[in-house]
Amino acid sequence: MSNDILAALQQVLEERKQAAPDNSYVASLHAKGLNKILEKVGEEATETILAAKDAEHSGQTKDLVYETADLWFHSLVMLSHLGLGAEEILKELERRFDLSGLEEKASRTGK
DSSP states (O other): OOSHHHHHHHHHHHHHHTSOTTTOHHHHHHHHOHHHHHHHHHHHHHHHHHHHHHHHHHOOOHHHHHHHHHHHHHHHHHHHHTTOOHHHHHHHHHHHTTSOHHHHHHHOSOO
């Protein structure tokens, strides 16, 4: 799997932060602030959950893939708004790679 698409998307998201809100969906989200972006992340998370439940029963995954892409996109907008990007998340996933899930969870203090 290539990280090229994430890097390209991150670049576009950063460029769109500076665009006029009337000309860019991403710019309009940034202009509305973090709460609006978080609302979209929550909405997309709910839609992803519902699509996963439907996929389990129907065996059809097209909607699940579509909704997950929306969730990832809006999560990347959220990260961008807070001065972060996909790279930080990829580094954290890489750090966890050789840990069991139980070990990783136990390593968290106060979380």
